[in-house]
Amino acid sequence: MNAENTSVQMRKGILEYGILLVIARGEVYTSDLIEELKAARIIVVEGTLYPLLNRLQKVGLLAYTWKESPSGPPRKYYRLTDEGSAFLQSLHATWQELTGSINSILNKTNQTNSHE
Amino acid sequence: MNKTVTFNLNGLVFTIEEDGYEALRIYLEAVQHYLDKLEEGREILVEVEARIAEKFKNALGSERYVLLLSDVEQVKAEMGSPEQFQELESEEEAAEATFEQAPQPEPLQRNLYRSKQNKMLGGVASGLAAHLQVDVVVVRLLFILSVFLFAGYGLIIYLILWVTVPMNEQLLLSQKAGEAAPEKSKRLYRNRDNKVLAGVSSGLAAYLRIDPVIVRVLFIIALFWGGFGLLAYVVLWIATPEAKTLAQKVEMEGEKPNLANLSKAGQRKNDDPNEQGLLNRLLRFPFEVLRVLFEALKSVFKAFFGVARIFIGAFILFVAAVFLFGYGISMGSAFGVYFGAIPAKLPFPIDALSGSVGSDVAILFLAAGFLLIPILFALFAGVRILFNRSIFSRQLLFIGAGTWLVLALALLLMGIRTATFFQEEGNFIHTHELVLAEKGLLLVDRQSDENNMFQPATLRILAHKEKGVRLQEFIESRGKDAEEANVWASMAQYGYSQPTDTSLLLNRKLKLYPGARFRAQEGRFELYVQEGRLIRLSREAAHMLDYYKHSHEMLRSKQDFFTVKVTQDGLECVDCVYEEEGSDL
Secondary structure, three states: OOHHHHHHHHHHHHHHHHHHHHHHOOOEEHHHHHHHHHHOOOOOOOOOHHHHHHHHHHOOOEEEEEEOOOOOOOEEEEEEOHHHHHHHHHHHHHHHHHHHHHHHHHHHHHHHHHHO | OOOEEEEEEOOEEEEEEHHHHHHHHHHHHHHHHHHOOOOOHHHHHHHHHHHHHHHHHHHHOOOOOEEOHHHHHHHHHHHOOOOHHHHHHHHHHHHHHHHOOOOOOOHHHHOOOEEOOOOOOOOHHHHHHHHHOOOHHHHHHHHHHHHHHOOOHHHHHHHHHHHHOOEEOOOOHHHHHHHHOOOOOOOOOEOOOOOOOOOHHHHHHHHHOOOHHHHHHHHHHHHOOOOHHHHHHHHHHHHOOEOOOHHHHHHHOOOOOOHHHHHHHHHHHHHOOOOOOHHHHHHHHHHHHHHHHHHHHHHHHHHHHHHHHHHHHHHHHHHHHHHHHHHHHHHHHHHHHHOOOOOOOOOOOHHHHOOOOOOHHHHHHHHHHHHHHHHHHHHHHHHHHHHOOOOOOHHHHHHHHHHHHHHHHHHHHHHHHHHHHOOEEEEEEEEEEEOOOOOOOEEEEEEOOOOOOOOOOEEEEEEEOOOOEEEEEEEEEEEOOHHHHHHHHHOEEOOEEOOOOOEEEEEOOOEEOOOOOOOOOEEEEEEEEEOOOEEEEEHHHHHHEOOHHHHHHHHOOOOOEEEEEEEOOEEEEOOOOOOOOOOOO
16 A cells, blocks of 8 residues: 555546536537646646546547647547536535545644644 | 658658657557557547647747657657556556446456457457467467368357357457466467568467478478368468557567567567578578569559459449349339239239248248348449449448358258158049040040149040040149148149030149149049040140150141040051151161
8 A cells, every 4th residue: 555556546536527627618629628637737648538538438428529620630629418517516516525524634633733 | 960751640741850750650559559458449549649740740830840759759758658548447447347346356257258359250269269268360260170171160150159149349368368378478470571472471480489481391391281281371361360560560479569579679670681691591582482473473463453353343243233123123023912012913823832832921031131132242242343442341241141141041941841841742533424425526625724833734545445434633742741742632633624525625734722732733634535436636635645655656747636546555546647758767
């Protein structure tokens, strides 16, 4: 059991949430999505994302369209399906719950620490 | 000064220095190798390539024109190693499996699936190979051998497995092979970089880690051993995939397809050919000659085929179209008549025919499909040859071929079933004592009746001692057993009429009673007349006579009616006039 492994697992769970959050804003070009996730430091290498996007699309959470681009070949744009929105809603709830739980634990820890 | 390479990535053209190109090529091939394990790996690869192209474009900006190795390294760092393309997914799937409270580690291992990833036809062989943890090539070889040696049993077994075994999208051979032999996964491929014919020998040599020349010599020796070498070669040619990608080439050599080995293989390719000893080159020489000859033959054949294909394709297409047209018409009318949509006067009673060949609607449909599939195949072949375009997918073709085999089998079974309806013989004699004038010339003529599918009746005129005239209809039939055959015989009659008391008209065509079935009935009239009595035969009635010699002789005489005397030895023509031109001897 090492810390790195655990944080990788934590990241992975949150990665899907992050992807869906970005796409929920509206149709997004794959590269823009990647740039944003990289900027948010939620992914390190881009390669991991492609199979993941493909899987989310395959299970019906995402849909995509090809759009002509003014410079170069057509681009793939992802959007959320209805199913995807519902899925995101439940992730929202889970996220709120989790942050609430963790925060309350952290607060208590901080309080006990300061009391001593 | 550096050499550069131009390449096309997702529709964008780049110029890159040679070392950078080599690095990129190996990287992409390694990525592809990992993505191929995913169902839509190809599609993902296109996206990855698009992304890389975009990155290159940004890296170049407007000042630079040539990509460098460092650009490739930068992209590789940003995109991640080939393994990382797969890592996340496979671990997540594993995680999902554990969430679903089923702690069984490898459900795939226990059941037999067909492999979608490694399939050639239906993925049966590779699925079986994964199940048994052996090389696919071994399984394919066994299938092909069994097709040759055991009269097609292999094919039937394959089709049955194809239909019954479920397809598994994820089942991958290399995973299984990797588990079975964790150190190295050696696969048998055909080596196209070092080939004389199809690269079977050099692939086999790589697999066995011996010199290709040895394998080739063995093949040639085996060739004289009743052609076994040729058969083995062709079978291996069919069963073994060609090592196309770098990863496959590495696997062919028995190495793991990781990035290090891939780069090694990529380098090796460039400096291999010149590192051969004199002896080796001498040994290779005949095979070099063979290869050059074969290549020349191939190009000649290609050129010839280029012209010939237009004619062949057009001809096949034309024939197929004609057959399709004919098929449409005949099937349309067959179904139309059968279901009563088209009123038709048929030469046979359709009610009698129906039921004689088992379930008749079924047979109509079976025959329709059985005939249609080869026509469609010919159409496909014509288009394929002429336009080099597939109008049916591979799956569809195999489904078609499978269906056709099933139809053929069904028709065969029906044929066998039908044959049992005709198994035994039986007969029935309808006897009619005719009420006729005892004196006077009896006229026997043929009644004009409807034509139908039955053989026309023959006529036998015999002498008896009694005064009366007896007419018998001797009917033979077929049936499931002799008893049934007798019944069917009794339900068919030719019929006759007596317009006057000195004339007899015979029907030539058999008629079935209502409810009777066609069982290849046939028969004859037997007319018993008092010995010595004279009768008149019309020419048509004379044609019906079944003792050939008499009638043949008689018919040489040219009159319309013959007067004949009935004797114990047969008929005597009283008024025949024979011209003496052709003497009998």
